Amino acid sequence: MLRKKEKKLIVTFHTTADAMAMEKACKEAGTKGRLIPVPRALSAGCGLAWCAETEEKEQIARIMEEKKIEKEALHEMFV
Amino acid sequence: MIYMDNAATTMQKPKEVSEAICRALSVMGNAGRGAAEGALSASRIIYGAREKLAEFFGAENASCIAFTANSTESLNIALKGTLQTGDHVITTVLEHNSVLRPLYECQEKGVELTILGCDKKGNISLQELEDSIHKETKAIVCTHGSNLTGNMIDIEAVGRIAKRHKLLLIVDASQTAGIYPIDVQKMGVDILCFTGHKGLLGPQGTGGLYVREGVKVRPLLSGGSGIDTYNMHHPDKMPTALEAGTLNGHGIAGLSAALAYLEQTGIDVIREIELKHMRQFYESISRTPGIQIYGDFSAKQRCPIVSLNIWDYDSSEVSDELNMSFGIATRPGAHCAPLMHEALGTKEQGAVRFSFSHFNTEEEVETAVWAVKELAKR
Numbered sequence: 281m282l283r284k285k286e287k288k289l290i291v292t293f294h295t296t297a298d299a300m301a302m303e304k305a306c307k308e309a310g311t312k313g314r315l316i317p318v319p320r321a322l323s324a325g326c327g328l329a330w331c332a333e334t335e336e337k338e339q340i341a342r343i344m345e346e347k348k349i350e351k352e353a354l355h356e357m358f359v
Numbered sequence: 360m361i362y363m364d365n366a367a368t369t370m371q372k373p374k375e376v377s378e379a380i381c382r383a384l385s386v387m388g389n390a391g392r393g394a395a396e397g398a399l400s401a402s403r404i405i406y407g408a409r410e411k412l413a414e415f416f417g418a419e420n421a422s423c424i425a426f427t428a429n430s431t432e433s434l435n436i437a438l439k440g441t442l443q444t445g446d447h448v449i450t451t452v453l454e455h456n457s458v459l460r461p462l463y464e465c466q467e468k469g470v471e472l473t474i475l476g477c478d479k480k481g482n483i484s485l486q487e488l489e490d491s492i493h494k495e496t497k498a499i500v501c502t503h504g505s506n507l508t509g510n511m512i513d514i515e516a517v518g519r520i521a522k523r524h525k526l527l528l529i530v531d532a533s534q535t536a537g538i539y540p541i542d543v544q545k546m547g548v549d550i551l552c553f554t555g556h557k558g559l560l561g562p563q564g565t566g567g568l569y570v571r572e573g574v575k576v577r578p579l580l581s582g583g584s585g586i587d588t589y590n591m592h593h594p595d596k597m598p599t600a601l602e603a604g605t606l607n608g609h610g611i612a613g614l615s616a617a618l619a620y621l622e623q624t625g626i627d628v629i630r631e632i633e634l635k636h637m638r639q640f641y642e643s644i645s646r647t648p649g650i651q652i653y654g655d656f657s658a659k660q661r662c663p664i665v666s667l668n669i670w671d672y673d674s675s676e677v678s679d680e681l682n683m684s685f686g687i688a689t690r691p692g693a694h695c696a697p698l699m700h701e702a703l704g705t706k707e708q709g710a711v712r713f714s715f716s717h718f719n720t721e722e723e724v725e726t727a728v729w730a731v732k733e734l735a736k737r
Contacts, residue, residue, distance in 0.1 A: 281736050282672060282680055317675035317691045320707060327692070359676070 285358035289313075289337055291330040291344075292322055292352040299328040305347040306330070311339050319359055331359060361687045361723045366506055366534060366664050366714030368556045368563060373620040376613045380562060383612035389605055391585030401608045408615035409598070412567065415618060416551060417542035419572050425601035426567045426611060430533040431457040432579075433552035433568040436601055437529050438462060438500065440576035441550070444469035446497035451475045451483050452698035453505040453512065458531055459698065462500065471495065477702050480655035481508040489520050498527035503541070504534035507696045507710065508654030508703070509637075509664030511535070518547025527574065533557060534662045537621055538630050549574050560621065561614030564607050570597060578603065632717040633663035636724045640713060641665050643728040649735040653703050653710060663715040666694075669735050674709035677734060681711070685730040689713055 293299045299315060306313050313332030322329070332340060334356055344351060362370050383404060388397025390405045409421040418424060427433045438461040442448055448470055450462060466472045473491045475483050488499070499521050504511045514530055521528040529550045532541055537558030543551050548569070555565030570576055581593035582603035593603055621629070644650050649670045655661065669677050678691030692709040693700055700706045713727060 282676055282734060283684075316679050319675055320673040320692075320709060 287334055287356060288359050289332045289334045289340065290316075290319065290322065290355045290357055290359060291332075291340065292318055292327070292355070293329070294350060294352050296328060298349055298351075299330065301347060301349050302330045302344070305343045305349060306332075306340070309339070309343050311336055311343060313340075316359070319357070321357065322353070322355060361685075361719070361726060363713045363715060363719065363723075363727060364688050364690050365716040366509075366557065366662070366712060367690055369558065369560050369716055371716060371718040372560050372562070372613075373617060375616040375620055376561060379616035380609055380613040383609045387608045387612065389585075390608055404612045404615060405606060405608055408611045408618065411615060411618040411622070412569075415541075415621075416536075416553075416569050417544050418569050419544070422597050423569050423572060424567055425570065425598035426565070426606050427601070428564050428607065429556070429566040430531060430552050430554040433554075433566055434458055434529075434531060435461050436576060436579050437550045437552055437568055437570075438465060439579060440601075441498060441527060441529070441574075442470045443497075445471075445495060447471040447473065447493060447495040448498045448500060449473045449475065449488060449491050449496065450500045451502070451512070452477050452702050453481070453483065453502050453508075453510065454500075454696065454698065455502065455506055455531065455533065456695040456697065457533075458500055458502065474698065477699075480657075481505060481510045481653065481699065481702065482655055482658075483512060485513070485516055485520065488517065489524075492520075492524050492526070496524065496526055498529055500529040500531075502531040502534070503539070504532075504662040505654070505696065505699060506534050506662075506664070507666055507694045507699045507712070509534075509662035509666070509714075510655050510658065511539075511660045511662065514541075514548065515546045521549075522547050534664070537626060538633065538662065539660065540626065543569050543571070550576070555610070555614040555617070559614065560617040562610045565610040565614040568601070570601070576601060580604065629717045630663075633715045633719075634661075636715040636719050636721070637661075637663040637665055639721065639724050640715070640727060643725075644731050647732055647735050649737070650731065653705070664712060665714075666710040666712045667731070668705065668708055668710055669731065670737075671708065672734075674705075674711045677711050680734060681727075681730055685726065685733075687727055687730055 390401035536553040551569040555561035674691040
């Protein structure tokens with residue numbers, strides 16, 4: 281059985297390089313989260329997404345703004 | 360961590376490989392640039408690897424082997440370097456994007472492309488292949504083994520068809536080199552594209568292609584070659600013709616050590632272990648409710664790959680769960696093989712791929728069986 285789904289913040293990226301920049305930036309800022317395979321609801325392609333708690337939204341937006349990390353999209357969804 | 364993503368890259372390498380790379384980092388100059396000890400040392404190491412690969416693939420001689428960074432580079436060279444406007448080329452839905460995307464580019468430049476479909480088990484029909492040949496057909500391009508289903512194509516049989524119709528046979532051996540014996544002359548292969556970091560157990564950034572003597576391939580790159588400096592054009596002699604610029608000598612030193620390991624251990628021994636793992640895994644889960652496995656497991660020859668889905672679960676979620684709760688590394692999603700996913704009807708769901716190494720143990724396979732069965736419980 282799969283885990284019970286929880287509402288999370290999911291950030292997708294155009295490239296793997298952007299996803300790696302995100303992980304590094306969040307780690308440096310002490311913001312929790314982790315890289316996961318992109319859920320199929322968002323894309324059927326290869327790729328990684330940043331998965332975090334929804335309450336980190338503003339903090340994450342700030343980090344991305346500061347580090348100029350371009351997102352593809354930002355979702356709140358159950359994963 | 361239990362690593363079962365060996366079709367992506369073999370993460371566990373023989374220790375000789377890292378030792379060879381470390382040694383090379385301190386003794387290698389630039390191959391073919393001068394005759395000082397460092398340059399010669401690099402030339403010798405690279406030539407040694409070239410000779411080993413020639414022998415490994417049954418090539419006429421070492422000069423038939425050119426080094427590249429990976430299969431993708433090799434395939435781009437092979438396809439863009441042989442196909443021209445007006446040519447017809449035949450390929451299959453089993454192919455990876457490293458074959459399909461260069462072919463689509465060729466198609467935009469006026470190459471006619473036929474893509475053979477497959478049956479429910481993911482196999483192509485050789486009859487359909489032969490029936491697709493017409494007077495403009497220049498080449499057949501196909502994989503030796505699907506990276507998604509693990510199904511293999513009988514290259515020797517395709518080679519006979521290619522020979523009968525005087526066509527070039529270009530083969531993508533990414534999933535089979537180092538696992539199945541490949542004899543390019545016996546199989547009738549004109550260009551063999553391979554990568555160093557999968558079954559050959561070398562480092563990433565190594566790979567190459569075999570080009571049959573007499574087959575002309577236009578290079579993708581031109582530049583420094585260490586020879587023929589005052590020629591305005593890049594030399595057309597193999598292997599220099601396809602090796603502009605400094606080679607990844609340090610990586611090739613590692614690949615050479617990996618080839619020595621394969622020779623010493625025996626790829627037959629390695630393959631038997633990997634296929635045993637695959638069978639053990641397949642047979643333990645194939646009748647479990649909710650588990651859908653793709654590919655042809657009745658075939659005598661196949662790659663040590665099992666791709667599956669559990670119920671209608673997102674393959675990304677399953678793979679993530681295998682990773683987080685069971686410590687098992689697999690690959691989910693689309694596997695850069697879009698047409699194979701379409702043929703299997705897994706475009707939306709993707710698939711979770713387990714691919715085995717001879718370094719895996721029976722216990723690890725048992726753990727994977729248990730994990731998959733746990734996830735399939737309702």
